Amino acid sequence: MALRTDAPPAPGGPATRGCRPESARRRRRGYAAWGFALPFTVLFAVFMILPVGASLYMAFTDMRGADLRSPLAVNFIGLDNFVAAVTDPQFQQAAGNTVYFVGVAMPLTLGIALLLAALLNSGLTWFRSVFRVGFYAPVVTSIVAVAVVWRFLLQPDFGLINSALGLVGIDGPDWLTDPTWAMPSLIMLAVWRNVGFSMVILLAGLQGIPKDLYEAASLDGAGAVRTFRSVTVPLLRPTLLFCAVMTGIAYLQFFEEPFVMTQGGPLGATNSVAYEIYNQFGFGDYGLSAAMSYLLFVAIAILSFLQFRLLRPKN
Amino acid sequence: MIITSRRAAAATASTLVLTVALTACGRDDGDAGSGGTDDAGTQVSEGPATGTVEVWAMGTEGELLPELAEQFEADNPDVTVEVTPVPWESAVQKINTAMATGEVPDVLQAGTTLMSGFVELGGLAETPDSIDSEAFFPGAWDTTVVDGTSYGVPWYVETRVLYYRTDLAEQAGVDEPQTWDELKEFAAGMQDAGAEHGIALQTNGDGTALMYFPFYWQAGGEIVDDAGEFTLADDAQVEALDFYSSFMADGLAPQTLVEDEKVQDFIDGELGAFVSGPWERSNLLTTAGDDFADKFAVTALPPDEQAASFIGGSNLAVTAEAANPDAAWKFVEFATDPEVQVDWFEISNDLPAVQASWDDEALAGDESLAVYGEALETARSTPALPTWSEIEHELNLVIEQVVNGQLEPEEAAQQMQDAATSIGDGLG
Secondary structure, eight states: OOOOOSSOOOSSGGGGSSOHHHHHHHHHHHHHHHHHHHHHHHHHIIIIIHHHHHHHHHHTBOOOGGGGGSTTSSOBOTTHHHHHHHHOHHHHHHHHHHHHHHHHHHHHHHHHHHHHHHHHHHTOOTTHHHHHHHHHHHHHSOHHHHHHHHHHHTOTTTOHHHHHHHHTTOOOOOTTTSTTTHHHHHHHHHHHHHHHHHHHHHHHHHHTSOHHHHHHHHHTTOOHHHHIIIIIHHHHHHHHHHHHHHHHHHHHTOOHHHHHHTTTOSTTTTOOHHHHHHHHHHTTOHHHHHHHHHHHHHHHHHHHHHHHHHHSOOO | OHHHHHHHHHHHHHHHHHHHHHHHOSOOSSSTTOOSOSSSSOOOOSSOOOEEEEEEEEHHHHHHHHHHHHHHHHHSTTEEEEEEEEOHHHHHHHHHHHHHHTOOOSEEEEEGGGHHHHHHTTOBOOOOTTSOGGGBOHHHHHTTEETTEEOOEEEEEEEOEEEEEHHHHHHHTOOOOOSHHHHHHHHHHHHHTTOSBSOBOOOSSTTHHHHHHHHHHHTTOOSBOTTSOBOOSSHHHHHHHHHHHHHHHTTSSOSSOOHHHHHHHHHHTSBOEEEEOTTHHHHHHHHHOGGGGGGEEEEOOOOSSSOOOBEEEEEEEEBTTOSSHHHHHHHHHHHTSHHHHHHHHHHHOOEESBGGGGGSHHHHTOHHHHHHHHHHHHOBOOOOOTTHHHHHHHHHHHHHHHHTTSSOHHHHHHHHHHHHHHHOOSOO
């Protein structure tokens, strides 16, 4: 803000007495500042603060779909929604599934992305852009098209994956309809879909590491593994942190894959927190789903905080 | 002084706002959520309709309705009908938003299972007494009634019947099943004749309960009793769950049905029979070619204690805040006239909700349609409760567990009842 703070007016009278021009000028300047800030402030208030405030308000009320016409005529019920959410067995299962998904898919995504980036950075220089496009394509492809293709791949009888497994004598499972295999199938899909994003970022990070550091390492007699551990990883920390946070945020909101592939089944094995929220909104339980959303928000905040602690650059 | 007085004004203003907000909070006691309009009994005037009627219709109906609207405009020269097609996927959200903001059309095509939600929002007008409920299939009329009051008129209906391979049935020497036992023999016969599975029944996901409930009704079960209490934990439930899951347990139906494979398996002769609605015929013929029509037929689901199937379709409703309610109701009356219903059947293939229309040659002359006509007389819908979609979701999960053998029917019936009562009927 452009308000001058170096000479605060004494409380009470001085503003109306004595130094009138000074105060008028200051006020005019204040107006001008607010005038410049107004477009952003209004947009921010209307499209950010208001919806966030409204959802927080919802989380503490018993609002239902039918209250849309008079959203203020609802009862405050304190933390009841939050209690209902955490004691609901379906929400617990969904939370467990989400942890399972994030716990497996996130390290897998980052690991594969780092491996691919390292390979593209060193070996496959000729076809680098071809591979880069190839691995990035799933990121920009619509999940709807992806789902159709993957459902064919995962078909129990004549799907490509089980046919391939059949060639080596393995009787593949019913990927999407077996409670044990449904989540691994979706993890596979999610990793395939998202690895390109982290790979491109990590590749850029790798290309930003000065070549002379590698030369120095090789002069010191460091092998490939040692170089990777002592040069690449430390210098890549900020990039890794960025990828981990972005992937973590996206994966905790695990929704599209179960939505298009399994509808949360079989036996709730792929139901996620975000999917449960979606369902509850659909049922008109706005209060409950808003409360669940805030629980998810807290989980995301905690995960991001941990990642920052773990991966922050060490000075 | 200026500053302080302005501050005081601001403080007063914000206190006022807060007070207003606080007093506005909290529910009104009484009829919150009962919905509907306050004016007692809608009246429809005499004479032709005038003005503009805005109609929202979904999917195929939205595309074809202008053809029918032209007739209405020809009968009523001073009226203009504006049809807005709405995709089914976004229909509920769009209509809810419209009702919340008051920017509503005059007439709305409302899926039979969506009625209670719109009524809960207070978005639909009561049906005028001049419309005769007796003219419609009883199951269809029931879908318009929420908490004792009707909020719309049945427009078209669909119901589920058994599609089966006639060639396999002939080979196995089995006739169309007339009882539950015969249905199992029928499925077993299909397998003897070479099908991998005799029948396909939905095992999980959305719609499982709708596939299952006809069996519950056939066994004599009722979802809610006359007093509006849930009665899901009864013997009929145990019997029906046991029967339904026995098809999977005995290997007569796929343990987990992959919906995408159903039609192809049926065409390949890998599947002997499945339960579906009238739309499946054209689906089969476009996939397998017109010659396939000789290889399958439809028959009603066999009764146990009684005959029952699921009735679906759409109602026409007039919104509570319609700009032109008089002409809107006239349009609804027109669309549900027995003769116009036959015209609409010829335009859209939608089955008439008016019983008299079924005497028309266009419908009475068709053998497979007669199966639907008969099934519709005893078909019924799930209760029109604002919370039904949530209850149905829970029931889907319970049925899935029974089918998977993780839950005994007795226990499952009790879980269904507990889930339904804990969610409640939402009628307040």
